[in-house]
Every structure is written in structure tokens, then in C-alpha cells.
Amino acid sequence: MRKQKEPEGGYFFLLSGENPELAVYEFKSIISTLDSPIELRVSPDNRVIVLLANISLDESFNSDIIPYLMKRVTLVHFCAVLLYQTEYLGKPPETFYELISSFDISRIQELTPNQSFSVISKRIGEPKGILCQLNLTQEFSRYLGTQILKKNPSKRVNLENPKEQFVTVLSNQGLWFGQFVSYSLRSEVRSRRARLRPFFHPSSMNPILQRTMVNLGAVRADEWLLDPFCGTGGALIEAAQLGIKSVGIEIDRKIIWGAYQNLKKYEFFNYSPHLVFGDATQLCLKKGMVSAIVTDPPYGTAASTRGFDLKDLLLTFFQEIRSILRPNNRVVMAVPSDVDIEGQAAHILNATYKTFFQYVHRSLTRKIIVFIIIK
Ligand SMILES: C[S@@+](CC[C@H](N)C(=O)[O-])C[C@H]1O[C@@H](n2cnc3c(N)ncnc32)[C@H](O)[C@@H]1O
Structure with missing residues (x-):
């Protein structure tokens, strides 16, 4: 019919x-x-x-x-x-x-x-x-x-x-x-791929997925987005292209220096992202300062987590951010598909969540988890 x-x-x-x-x-x-x-x-x-x-x-x-x-x-x-x-x-x-x-x-x-x-x-x-x-x-x-x-x-x-x-x-x-x-502007976004930036690190995420994650955060232009494991700055660059104010935190001195070089390469017509050398598990931010957290934390090698177990690191991180988020704020996070974190994280954050699987290559499928804080 x-x-x-x-x-x-x-x-x-x-x-x-x-x-x-x-x-x-x-x-x-x-x-x-x-x-x-x-x-x-x-x-x-x-x-x-x-x-x-x-x-x-x-x-x-x-x-x-x-x-x-x-x-x-x-x-x-x-x-x-x-x-x-x-x-x-x-x-x-x-x-x-x-x-x-x-x-x-x-x-x-x-x-x-x-x-x-x-x-x-x-x-x-x-x-x-x-x-x-x-x-x-x-x-x-x-x-x-x-x-x-x-x-x-x-x-x-x-x-x-x-x-x-x-x-x-x-x-x-x-x-x-x-x-x-x-x-859509996919080809323009693709032109910002990590290998074409002044500082490249193998952990950098591709800019299309990075911009998708920024969009999943549902942040409006003029609101603040936080990437607490910002690495070489991919999410900050995509957010700034959309007129979203952003701040990135990174614990590795060499990588934050690289992120700074990368940010310098692009002209942002509204706001330049801020970079802070620091620890995502000790943020000291006030409630309401950011509208969304969009992040791609380390994948679990001891070097990238500075010796911490990945799940422990993430749970400490969720405890840290629970008090700074408001109802309807979102946390968008990419983790390897075998990291079972969303149930516990949703409980800590008092949030609903939705999970998407994203194939990257034979040995890596990512989960993109979107948490929405309950009213
Ligand atoms: C997967 S990478 C982020 C990649 C990023 N999305 C990009 O495109 O470059 C994770 C980053 O988190 C950093 N990191 C690890 N533990 C951290 C912590 N406790 N606080 C802040 N950054 C941390 C690592 O140094 C690494 O650069």
C-alpha cells in the first residue's frame, strides 16, 4: 500500500x-x-x-x-x-x-x-x-x-x-x-584534520566526530563548553568555529603547549578558547559556569591516565562534576566500547543517558555517551 x-x-x-x-x-x-x-x-x-x-x-x-x-x-x-x-x-x-x-x-x-x-x-x-x-x-x-x-x-x-x-x-x-x-560543511570540517595542525598527537580525534560531539552537547553560541581532557584541542577548535565559548583542561605540559599551537592556527571570529594546565578530577568550578561538558578522556594506557585505572579516573571525574551541572546540561563523552561506565555515571550525575557505538578501526569501537542531567 x-x-x-x-x-x-x-x-x-x-x-x-x-x-x-x-x-x-x-x-x-x-x-x-x-x-x-x-x-x-x-x-x-x-x-x-x-x-x-x-x-x-x-x-x-x-x-x-x-x-x-x-x-x-x-x-x-x-x-x-x-x-x-x-x-x-x-x-x-x-x-x-x-x-x-x-x-x-x-x-x-x-x-x-x-x-x-x-x-x-x-x-x-x-x-x-x-x-x-x-x-x-x-x-x-x-x-x-x-x-x-x-x-x-x-x-x-x-x-x-x-x-x-x-x-x-x-x-x-x-x-x-x-x-x-x-x-553541509563536512568537507570544511574535515580540512581541520589533526595531521594538518601544527601539533599532532596520535590520540587526536577526527574533527567530524569532534564537531558531532560538540553538537550533541546542545550548547548555544555564547554559552560555555568545557573539555576537561582536551588533549590537542580538537573539541575547542570545533566549538569556537560555532561561536561557542570554551575552556580546555589538560594535565600534560607538552600536550597543552601543542594545543596552544593548534589554536593559534585558526582564526576564531568570536571567542578564542581558554586553556588551563590542570587536572580534570580537581576542577574547582562553580555551578552553572558551563552549560555542557564534551570530552574524550584517555583510553586507558597507563601513560595516558598517569597510572590510574581508567574506570577509577572517570568515576572520580564524575564525582567532581556533579555539583557544577544544572538540570538539562549535558555531558558528552567518548570511551572505548568495553568501558562499562554509563550506569554508575548516570547514578552519580542524576542523569538519563543514551549510548551510540562508533566504529573507528579493527581494534577500536568507541561509545559516545550523552548524559542529560535530570531536573
Ligand atoms: C584522548 S586524549 C584527548 C584527545 C583530544 N580529544 C584531541 O583531539 O586531541 C585524552 C587527554 O587527556 C589527558 N589527561 C589524562 N588525565 C588527565 C587528567 N586527570 N586531567 C586532565 N587531562 C588528563 C591526556 O594527557 C590526553 O591528552
Whole structure:
């Protein structure tokens, strides 16, 4: 059975397929930093998010909200204005004819006249039915291009340099069609990878995951973020790129010197992060000074923990931070997947938590744990 939906103005976002659950959580965390209530729908496979238009927000959607989201988010490929969507409730199309019948052509009438355009299609998820067909995306793009021309004769196809780009996402759960707005800034974030910084240390985290973690902290620009095991400064650099004030603490003199060299490399348009030589288990901070803690503590080698057992070190750390956090503040932490800490930590912090697994390489899978302090 197929359910065709009336197009509801709004936007859709194609999420990265590496870790869709984490991608949805990142997106929702960023939305939670906005003052406006925004309604969103997530596809059952967590690959597409639709932001529903909200008449009162129409103007600020275009000028503020979408640019803000696309600047922050890491686990999204692109954003498009939603022109049409269909959900295949459990029964994806078997034939090309069924696929094109699932698209209501009347929706592509009256597009901006005279503009050159191109259409691209993307197939996502596990292919079933017609989605298994080779060349399907080219064929579907060609079909839509022809239909757009039929309904809008003043338009022209330009594959090289179109003024407008239309995009379709095809999955066995549905079809989303719209006008391309922008890609996320993943490639810009990637350009800050640790090996390109003045000071490199093998424990440095990749900047995409580092920025994802900053986003999971749900910190607004102008609020303070603390990274108490800041290493070479990756989280501080990503936070500062987003206008978030940050402070990093590091116990190793050589590494904090390296973090300082790294921070100097980037120009921050608002706030430069602060660095403090110190111990994460003795913070001496007052309640409410920071809105989130985002951190990647040592992974347990005796050198990195200065001889402490990792679990003991983390439990001491949680005791230390319990009194400085307020309700709804978040603690985002990356630990190796075999470190069983979240139950005890949640108890100490009086927090709920959510865990995500992130494969790094054959011998390392990380857990990203997000604790939210209970009211
Ligand atoms: C996994 S690294 C952090 C990597 C960081 N995310 C980056 O991108 O560079 C953990 C850091 O915690 C530091 N560290 C270990 N024990 C500490 C403590 N008690 N207080 C503060 N820093 C500590 C280590 O020296 C190490 O640099």
C-alpha cells in the first residue's frame, strides 16, 4: 500500500548512512538550541528528516534557521526545499512504472520560469524491488527532467552549471523530491584534520566526530563548553568555529603547549578558547559556569591516565562534576566500547543517558555517551 502525502512546505535533509541513529540525535540536539519550536519528521530508517514549515517562521527559516543548521551539522549530506514526498508503507515499487506513478507530476508545475536546471537522484538504504535496477537514478532523473520541461517549457536543462538543482532521494521507504539548497560543511570540517595542525598527537580525534560531539552537547553560541581532557584541542577548535565559548583542561605540559599551537592556527571570529594546565578530577568550578561538558578522556594506557585505572579516573571525574551541572546540561563523552561506565555515571550525575557505538578501526569501537542531567 502506498500513501501519498500532500506536500507540506518545508525542507528535507539527507542524513549520513554511517550511523543514522547518531545523525538523528545530532540533528535534534542542534534543533534544541533554537528558541523556536520546530516540528520534524524522521523516516523509519533514520535517513531523511523533514522540517515542517511553520507559517510564523517562514521568513526566518530561509534566512536564519537553515543556514544555522547547515553550518553546525556534520552527519547530514544536504538540505533541499521539499516539493513532494511519498511514503511506501511497507511496499516499495516493483517496476519503473510503479515508481513514476508514485510521483505526482502536477507538483512540478509552475516552477520558476526561464531558469536552467538539472535533476539528480540518490538511492539510499537497502535496495529492494525497482531500487535494485542498475542505472535507476539516471533513468529517474532523465524522466523527471523531461516532465519538468513539459510542464515548464521556458526552462532549460543545464547539467554543467544549472541555476536550479532538483534532487530526489529514493529509498524503499519513500521518495523525497525538492530543490537543492546546500551541502553541509563536512568537507570544511574535515580540512581541520589533526595531521594538518601544527601539533599532532596520535590520540587526536577526527574533527567530524569532534564537531558531532560538540553538537550533541546542545550548547548555544555564547554559552560555555568545557573539555576537561582536551588533549590537542580538537573539541575547542570545533566549538569556537560555532561561536561557542570554551575552556580546555589538560594535565600534560607538552600536550597543552601543542594545543596552544593548534589554536593559534585558526582564526576564531568570536571567542578564542581558554586553556588551563590542570587536572580534570580537581576542577574547582562553580555551578552553572558551563552549560555542557564534551570530552574524550584517555583510553586507558597507563601513560595516558598517569597510572590510574581508567574506570577509577572517570568515576572520580564524575564525582567532581556533579555539583557544577544544572538540570538539562549535558555531558558528552567518548570511551572505548568495553568501558562499562554509563550506569554508575548516570547514578552519580542524576542523569538519563543514551549510548551510540562508533566504529573507528579493527581494534577500536568507541561509545559516545550523552548524559542529560535530570531536573
Ligand atoms: C584522548 S586524549 C584527548 C584527545 C583530544 N580529544 C584531541 O583531539 O586531541 C585524552 C587527554 O587527556 C589527558 N589527561 C589524562 N588525565 C588527565 C587528567 N586527570 N586531567 C586532565 N587531562 C588528563 C591526556 O594527557 C590526553 O591528552
